[in-house]
Amino acid sequence: MSSDTKRAIAIVACVVVAGVLVGCLERPKQAQAPAAIAADHMAQWKQRNPDQANRWVEEERERHKIQPPADNSPLLKAEQGKSHVYGNYSERDVLMWGRETEKLVVEGSRIFHSADRLGGTIGVSCDMCHPDAANTHPETYPKFQAQMGRVALLRDMINWCIQHPVRGKALAPDSPEMRAVEAYILAQRKGIALDYGKH
Numbered sequence: 723m724s725s726d727t728k729r730a731i732a733i734v735a736c737v738v739v740a741g742v743l744v745g746c747l748e749r750p751k752q753a754q755a756p757a758a759i760a761a762d763h764m765a766q767w768k769q770r771n772p773d774q775a776n777r778w779v780e781e782e783r784e785r786h787k788i789q790p791p792a793d794n795s796p797l798l799k800a801e802q803g804k805s806h807v808y809g810n811y812s813e814r815d816v817l818m819w820g821r822e823t824e825k826l827v828v829e830g831s832r833i834f835h836s837a838d839r840l841g842g843t844i845g846v847s848c849d850m851c852h853p854d855a856a857n858t859h860p861e862t863y864p865k866f867q868a869q870m871g872r873v874a875l876l877r878d879m880i881n882w883c884i885q886h887p888v889r890g891k892a893l894a895p896d897s898p899e900m901r902a903v904e905a906y907i908l909a910q911r912k913g914i915a916l917d918y919g920k921h
């Protein structure tokens with residue numbers, strides 16, 4: 723073997739060994755990668771498929787009875803002149819209002835039915851005592867609640883039940899969870915007349 727050939731073999735061997743070493747060093751990094759890759763793929767997929775990304779709304783509606791928001795399409799049949807309040811809106815806008823409203827209500831349903839999302843410590847969710855939000859009577863608020871010794875809003879009573887039967891921590895009144903649960907409870911009483919203060 724000429725010395726040139728030997729040198730060439732030595733160089734190739736060095737490159738292979740270096741490659742293996744780098745591969746070994748990189749392995750720990752690769753072990754963490756799948757979760758990040760999956761999250762990245764999911765984000766890209768959601769961007770490409772906005773409709774399917776809202777599947778959670780359909781799924782929750784299949785699981786639980788949820789009242790639909792009002793149908794505002796008759797607004798569009800009215801005079802569409804510039805002076806009309808809804809004059810500048812389209813069918814797409816009306817569809818979007820309904821979908822966005824429904825999404826908040828459906829998110830509320832998911833929290834209402836989940837001890838984990840409510841921060842409960844004993845595995846109890848709202849639906850165990852209030853199936854489909856029964857007996858939550860949002861239409862009677864504000865009203866005096868003897869156990870609080872003051873006039874309560876609906877959210878105060880939601881927090882009372884989170885702290886007592888559910889054994890969780892009270893939600894901030896403007897937290898996304900409180901807003902969603904309140905929206906869901908109100909939505910479920912669609913069509914019931916308001917009667918604040920009623921016991």
Ligand code: HEC
Nearest residue numbers: 840846847848850851852857858859879880883884887888
């Ligand atoms: C273990 C059963 C139980 C669970 C679980 C429960 N509640 Fe209650 N809830 C009650 C009882 C009992 C009352 C009546 C309390 C009273 O008026 O003194 C009540 C009252 C209410 C009221 C007021 C009803 C009215 O007539 O004014 C609301 C609103 C409410 N609950 C919401 C919730 C929400 C939201 C959850 C989940 C975070 C929840 N509850 C979980 C038992 C429960």
